[in-house]
Amino acid sequence: MSTEKAVSTAEFHKANKPDLYTHPDYYLMDELLTEEHKLVRSMVRDYVKKELSPIIEDMAQQAKFNYDMVKQLGDLGCFGPQLPVEYGCGGMDYITYGIMMQELERCDSGVRSTASVQGSLVMYPIYKFGSEEQKHKYLPKLAKGEWLGCFGLTEPNHGSDPGGMTTNFKDAGDGKHVILNGAKMWISNSPYADVAVVWAKNEQGKIKGIIVERGMAGFSTPETHNKWSLRASATGELVFNDVKVPIENILPGVEGLKGPLTCLNSARYGIAWGAIGSAMDCYDTALRYSKERIQFGKPIAGFQLQQKKLAEMITEITKAQLLTWRLGVLMNEGRATPAQISLAKRNNVDLALNVARNARQILGGMGITGEYPIMRHMMNLESVVTYEGTHDIHLLITGLDITGENAFA
Amino acid sequence: MKILVCISNVPDTTTKVTFTDNNTKFNAAGVQFIINPYDELALTRALEITEKQGGTVTAINVGLADAEPSIRKTLAIGANDAVRINAEPIDAYFVAEQIAAYAKSEQFDLILTGRESIDYNGGLVGGLLAEMLGIPSVNVITSIEVENGVATMERDIDGGKEKVSCKLPLVASAQKELTEPRIPNMRGIMAARTKPLKVVEVSGDLITSATVGFELPAAKGGVKLIPADQAEQLIELLHNEAKVI
Numbered sequence: 100m101s102t103e104k105a106v107s108t109a110e111f112h113k114a115n116k117p118d119l120y121t122h123p124d125y126y127l128m129d130e131l132l133t134e135e136h137k138l139v140r141s142m143v144r145d146y147v148k149k150e151l152s153p154i155i156e157d158m159a160q161q162a163k164f165n166y167d168m169v170k171q172l173g174d175l176g177c178f179g180p181q182l183p184v185e186y187g188c189g190g191m192d193y194i195t196y197g198i199m200m201q202e203l204e205r206c207d208s209g210v211r212s213t214a215s216v217q218g219s220l221v222m223y224p225i226y227k228f229g230s231e232e233q234k235h236k237y238l239p240k241l242a243k244g245e246w247l248g249c250f251g252l253t254e255p256n257h258g259s260d261p262g263g264m265t266t267n268f269k270d271a272g273d274g275k276h277v278i279l280n281g282a283k284m285w286i287s288n289s290p291y292a293d294v295a296v297v298w299a300k301n302e303q304g305k306i307k308g309i310i311v312e313r314g315m316a317g318f319s320t321p322e323t324h325n326k327w328s329l330r331a332s333a334t335g336e337l338v339f340n341d342v343k344v345p346i347e348n349i350l351p352g353v354e355g356l357k358g359p360l361t362c363l364n365s366a367r368y369g370i371a372w373g374a375i376g377s378a379m380d381c382y383d384t385a386l387r388y389s390k391e392r393i394q395f396g397k398p399i400a401g402f403q404l405q406q407k408k409l410a411e412m413i414t415e416i417t418k419a420q421l422l423t424w425r426l427g428v429l430m431n432e433g434r435a436t437p438a439q440i441s442l443a444k445r446n447n448v449d450l451a452l453n454v455a456r457n458a459r460q461i462l463g464g465m466g467i468t469g470e471y472p473i474m475r476h477m478m479n480l481e482s483v484v485t486y487e488g489t490h491d492i493h494l495l496i497t498g499l500d501i502t503g504e505n506a507f508a
Numbered sequence: 509m510k511i512l513v514c515i516s517n518v519p520d521t522t523t524k525v526t527f528t529d530n531n532t533k534f535n536a537a538g539v540q541f542i543i544n545p546y547d548e549l550a551l552t553r554a555l556e557i558t559e560k561q562g563g564t565v566t567a568i569n570v571g572l573a574d575a576e577p578s579i580r581k582t583l584a585i586g587a588n589d590a591v592r593i594n595a596e597p598i599d600a601y602f603v604a605e606q607i608a609a610y611a612k613s614e615q616f617d618l619i620l621t622g623r624e625s626i627d628y629n630g631g632l633v634g635g636l637l638a639e640m641l642g643i644p645s646v647n648v649i650t651s652i653e654v655e656n657g658v659a660t661m662e663r664d665i666d667g668g669k670e671k672v673s674c675k676l677p678l679v680a681s682a683q684k685e686l687t688e689p690r691i692p693n694m695r696g697i698m699a700a701r702t703k704p705l706k707v708v709e710v711s712g713d714l715i716t717s718a719t720v721g722f723e724l725p726a727a728k729g730g731v732k733l734i735p736a737d738q739a740e741q742l743i744e745l746l747h748n749e750a751k752v753i
């Protein structure tokens with residue numbers, strides 16, 4: 100278990116304001132979803148409204164990680180729903196996964212981060228590149244939320260350019276272990292994680308995935324404090340000081356940067372859905388507020404300048420909903436390219452940030468308070484636009500894809 | 509223990525209500541439908557009872573195919589099987605008649621409904637159903653325990669509580685305090701794929717009522733706030749402006 104003190108739901112202050120969210124569906128997108136997709140959506144939304152909406156503001160204000168949430172998300176089936184049933188996962192399609200991420204991020208990007216790190220960055224690589232023993236050992240417990248996982252790629256000196264990483268392992272000489280050294284930074288879930296999927300170089304300088312477990316000597320996970328963003332999600336470092344890791348913890352199925360990048364594709368896909376969730380929550384909040392707030396004798400929704408903001412929000416949200424649903428179909432068919440996923444991640448997070456900024460203005464002074472979710476979404480999205488490939492890096496991916504010219508370096 | 513739970517499919521509580529067809533029909537365009545919240549409590553309590561002492565829970569709905577998402581959700585929450593009587597639920601008498609016809613052939617020990625459906629708020633189906641089946645009905649229960657063929661229930665009454673015991677079979681309707689609604693999970697949703705949802709055709713067509721028209725309540729008027737220390741002004745306004753005293 101974790102070295103940090105776990106906080107439970109009961110310790111957070113409950114707001115007594117009802118969560119009135121209904122999702123905007125301007126182009127009747129619901130007709131493209133199956134009955135089961137909608138059932139999953141109502142499952143996650145009902146859970147969020149009951150368990151998280153009343154305390155999410157306090158979770159973020161206090162910047163304390165609600166550990167109860169891990170078990171609850173596991174019970175619901177939000178960890179790795181797209182992975183096979185034989186490993187204790189959901190066996191659902193990619194649209195179901197997307198919908199779950201959307202409903203969670205509608206609540207808070209930090210909540211979605213906890214789930215997407217677990218499902219896409221920890222369970223997915225174990226599923227995709229792990230041995231049968233590794234899959235059976237880790238996946239069912241991670242799926243149920245009995246264990247929390249984290250994904251260590253970024254280092255203090257290697258963010259957008261992870262290929263330059265210095266974290267490394269070498270043979271321990273006993274034929275059974277390797278010795279891991281180095282440090283990872285900005286790692287979601289790390290302070291509470293039971294297992295970490297870490298990317299490190301072997302003696303030949305090739306990147307390999309290795310599963311590090313809490314309790315291994317020389318392994319620590321200091322928490323990163325004073326974030327203004329993703330405050331409901333725990334972020335920390337991973338420090339490896341001559342950590343002796345059994346050889347069987349190395350993921351056998353992949354070598355090179357392709358390993359972590361494959362996981363990032365799955366997570367970025369979830370973010371593309373998730374970011375629209377924050378945008379929809381901001382829009383829904385601003386629309387309702389604009390109809391109720393009276394200035395100069397009429398609802399502010401009746402002023403053209405406010406209508407422009409709202410109309411542009413729903414236009415962008417609707418475009419993103421269509422784009423993302425199509426991407427989901429391509430994912431289900433195994434045809435989505437990494438570049439297509441990049442485009443959606445970049446587009447959707449960017450529009451969500453714009454929606455959040457405009458929605459905040461519609462609420463005037465109220466927009467900066469914790470009475471409404473908008474400012475929290477806006478601050479969260481500053482992380483979302485940075486992690487899993489920055490806004491700029493995704494543009495370069497699209498640029499490379501369409502021109503064939505590499506503009507990274 | 510065989511329990512039947514009656515489920516109605518109602519507009520979500522946040523729906524903005526409008527009408528069509530010269531104000532005789534509810535306008536369902538763009539409206540999201542949910543399991544009637546009181547029925548969801550009845551379902552959850554039924555599951556709690558059968559989980560403790562064994563048995564099955566069947567969910568029944570009188571409705572058209574568009575009610576199936578709500579019915580499928582009852583299966584995801586945990587009902588063993590479900591029945592849909594394929595007809596528009598015109599009025600309470602018709603619905604009770606249809607459910608009674610089905611229940612007669614199946615011999616349920618306990619039938620639970622919600623205290624009312626939140627769309628038309630009639631609160632009639634439970635009582636009518638019990639009458640048609642010739643069994644007792646207990647309305648608006650806040651708790652129910654079943655032991656040795658006897659149900660013990662509590663109801664809120666003016667200024668206190670009433671404890672009722674009654675031999676099975678019986679019909680009881682759920683009040684808010686009966687239990688906490690249960691949110692389905694992924695495993696439940698997957699299990700629901702293979703649970704039986706039987707569609708039964710209507711028996712007879714006893715339609716006894718027709719809607720002549722609906723009317724929305726008048727829009728809420730403006731509110732005047734009078735400072736607490738100016739009671740005379742309040743009395744003056746109540747006399748001369750509101751004309752209520």
Ligand SMILES: Cc1cc2nc3c(=O)[nH]c(=O)nc-3n(C[C@H](O)[C@H](O)[C@H](O)COP(=O)(O)OP(=O)(O)OC[C@H]3O[C@@H](n4cnc5c(N)ncnc54)[C@H](O)[C@@H]3O)c2cc1C
Pocket residue numbers: 216249250251252253257258259260284285286287288328329334482485486487488489490491492495506507508
């Ligand atoms: C809250 C949070 C949680 C995170 N969780 C995780 C996690 O769980 N696991 C993990 O491994 N990482 C995680 N990260 C790290 C995240 O992925 C990195 O922050 C991100 O990849 C950017 O790296 P950097 O911060 O080092 O920025 P840098 O790479 O230093 O980038 C700084 C700026 O330079 C720009 N830039 C860089 N290279 C180029 C170029 N070639 N051309 C043009 N512009 C360029 C970038 O776009 C950016 O604007 C998390 C980050 C945050 C903030």
